[in-house]
Amino acid sequence: MKKIEIFKLTSLNREPLLVEGYLFEGSDPEAPSVAIVGAMEGKTILPLYSASKLIDFLKNSISDSKKILGNILIIPSINHYALNINERFWPLDKTNLNMMFPGYDKGETTQRIAKKVFDAIEGYTHGIILETREDLSTCMPYVKEFKSGFEDLEDAKKFGLKIIHYKALRPTDTVSLQYNWQLWGTKAHSIVCPGETELNENSDEIFESLVNYLNKNNIIKHKFLSAYESAIITSEDIEIIKTPKSGIFIPTKKIGTQVIEDEIIGKVLHSLEGKVIHKIIAPCNGVITCSYKNALILENAVAFRIIKNS
Amino acid sequence: MQIMEIFSSKLPVGENLVIKKSRFEPLAKHDGSKRISIVSGIHGDELEGQYVTYLLASWLKANPNAIRGIIDIYPGVNALGIDSITRGFPLYEVDLNRVFPGGEDEFLPGQLVHALALDVKGSDIAIDIHSSNIFLREIPQIRINKEFSNATLPLAKELNCDFIWIHDAVTVLEATFSHTLNTLGTKTLVVEMGVGMRLTKEYGFQLLTGILNLMKKEGIIETDEAFEVREPFSSEVGDVFYLNSPTSGLFVPALSHCDIIKQDDKIGDIVNPLTGEIIETLFAPHDGILFTLREYPVVYEGSLIARIFGGSDEKN
Structure with missing residues (x-):
């Protein structure tokens, strides 16, 4: 393994931002290759944790380096400045790095960062982006695949995560890393990580899915735990459950739980008086995949998303 | 003048998020009169537009007999952002000018912009006033998407701005207020002037003159007052x-x-x-x-x- 500099940026008052990639060179020049981009945002931990755990795994758990067949580049974080002060986006101008691709070397700071990252990861046969949801919810980990015309759903199944969310491309997605990486010929996928800021017993699920993916694409040779057969989900398969009342939100069913129609899955309390002002009822049989993550919920906010049993 | 709520949502703790507009109408009905909507504060750190809407509302109140059309003023679209010095929509940290056209079933920022788009829809003209951001100071200028320039360029020339910048169509900008409203048939112009978090009084008066001039040319106001406007330079040349x-x-x-x-x-x-x-x-x-x-x-x-x-x- 060798560390390579992706970019270095000086700052008026902070230490320079040095972003490095960890390159594991494969033993088989014919094998496919993969680049993995970890934390682009600073308020969640799983993209960083999963990428860094994979580095440790490749370094220390694969005893025979010949079992790494294809080149693997892992960039665990490109936004240390945000992570270190719990900012979500680029700390100075609050721009979202994942809306700056393919980048521009003569542009604004985050466009330049995106360009340097894109130059480093271009040309890999496979690409993985570790993201979190844009809204105020947390979720089961899933693969996000745009209907871009370049997607490869069969390849996305190799992560072995339960869900692949196959979704329409919005105008703002055309400046995302996934779309541009695909446009440049890489089989790129996004894994949407739960938005937790703490780690727990389920935190290795994404790391395990990365190992599955590398294994199934013959980038590494490593016997590993079995994976799920992924279900491809579109917006028609998802029931959105909103709360008509704002207040204190108490989910009574966890993400990943199978629920039945008419079951109470959460409640909203009057935030000043404590009484229950709304009971959230499951409108269908299915699995809770997403839940609002803040204790104070807004009116008409999406409290839960349920994938309907079919 | 009427004050109307265009969007309301109950926040979790003892407060409603309410987006308001003021509507100025003629004292007597005029057939075929036009409607103009003036929007500001989509970005919470931009206040120049609020000063312009204050000046405009003040002029209209002082000149009710001049009004021939409908003038809708939306001074503070990102109300939570403006009052908390936050450019994006607080909590969600999203740029409201990247989530249009929104929808009733979307997250709160999407619901809000959807309500705004629906309310402005049907206007003949809309002007979306921005003040750059806190990082840059801009002279009063109009930004126009080439796709809609045939309809909007003649209007832009009436607005007493210094510069008209016609830019190419970019997919990501389809999620903006101006693209959404232009697509819906409202001729929509984007003004950029001044700097974030501050007011530039002379720019406020400059744009007020331009808006009054445009409204006079379009028959939305009728007045003997003459509005002298400067000739802008354009990115075409x-x-x-x-x-x-x-x-x-x-x-x-x-x-x-x-x-x-x-x-x-x-x-x-x-x-x-x-x-x-x-x-x-x-x-x-x-x-x-x-x-x-x-x-x-x-x-x-x-x-x-x-x-x-x-x-x-x-x-x-």
Whole structure:
């Protein structure tokens, strides 16, 4: 393994931002290759944790380096400045790095960062982006695949995560890393990580899915735990459950739980008086995949998303 | 004048998020009268538009007999952002001008912009007033998407701005207020002027004159008052030159915003406050007018320092 500099940026008052990639060179020049981009945002931990755990795994758990067949580049974080002060986006101008691709070397700071990252990861046969949801919810980990015309759903199944969310491309997605990486010929996928800021017993699920993916694409040779057969989900398969009342939100069913129609899955309390002002009822049989993550919920906010049993 | 709520949502703790507009209508009905909507505060750190809407509402209140059409004023679209000095929509940290057209089933920012788009829909003209951001100071200018320029350019020339910048269609900008409303048939113009978190009084009066002039030309007001407007320069007859910071540091400008400059004139220095050194001195890449100048001194490599509008070499 060798560390390579992706970019270095000086700052008026902070230490320079040095972003490095960890390159594991494969033993088989014919094998496919993969680049993995970890934390682009600073308020969640799983993209960083999963990428860094994979580095440790490749370094220390694969005893025979010949079992790494294809080149693997892992960039665990490109936004240390945000992570270190719990900012979500680029700390100075609050721009979202994942809306700056393919980048521009003569542009604004985050466009330049995106360009340097894109130059480093271009040309890999496979690409993985570790993201979190844009809204105020947390979720089961899933693969996000745009209907871009370049997607490869069969390849996305190799992560072995339960869900692949196959979704329409919005105008703002055309400046995302996934779309541009695909446009440049890489089989790129996004894994949407739960938005937790703490780690727990389920935190290795994404790391395990990365190992599955590398294994199934013959980038590494490593016997590993079995994976799920992924279900491809579109917006028609998802029931959105909103709360008509704002207040204190108490989910009574966890993400990943199978629920039945008419079951109470959460409640909203009057935030000043404590009484229950709304009971959230499951409108269908299915699995809770997403839940609002803040204790104070807004009116008409999406409290839960349920994938309907079919 | 009527004050109307266009969107309301109960917040979790004892407060409603309410977006309001004021509507000015003629004292007597006029057939075929037009409607104009003036929108500001989509970005919570931009206040110049609020000053313009204050001046406009004040003029309309003082001149009720001049009103021939409907004038809707939406001063503070991102109400939570404006009152908390937050550019995006608080909590969600999203730019409201990247989530149009929104929808009833979307997250709160999407619901809000959807309500705004529906309410403005049907207007003949809309003006979306922005003030750059906290980082840059801009002269009063109109930004126009080439896709809609046939309809909007003639209106832009009436607005008493200094510069009209016609830009190419970009997919990501389809999520903006102006693209959404132009698509819905409302001729929509975007004004950029001044700087974030501050008011520039002279720009406020300048744009007020332009809006009154446009409304008079369109028959929305009828008055003997004459509104003299300047002739803007346009990006059709020249090029925009960008100057980005080559390094990180503290930017100290050497020129005033809006100056006419020559190629190689000094724009400013990037300095190191710790060592007392000048790290870089920046020079103008071309002759022209300095229509954008860095206001917030902290810069990283790539931070925009200045934009200069100058005649292109071929056209000269």
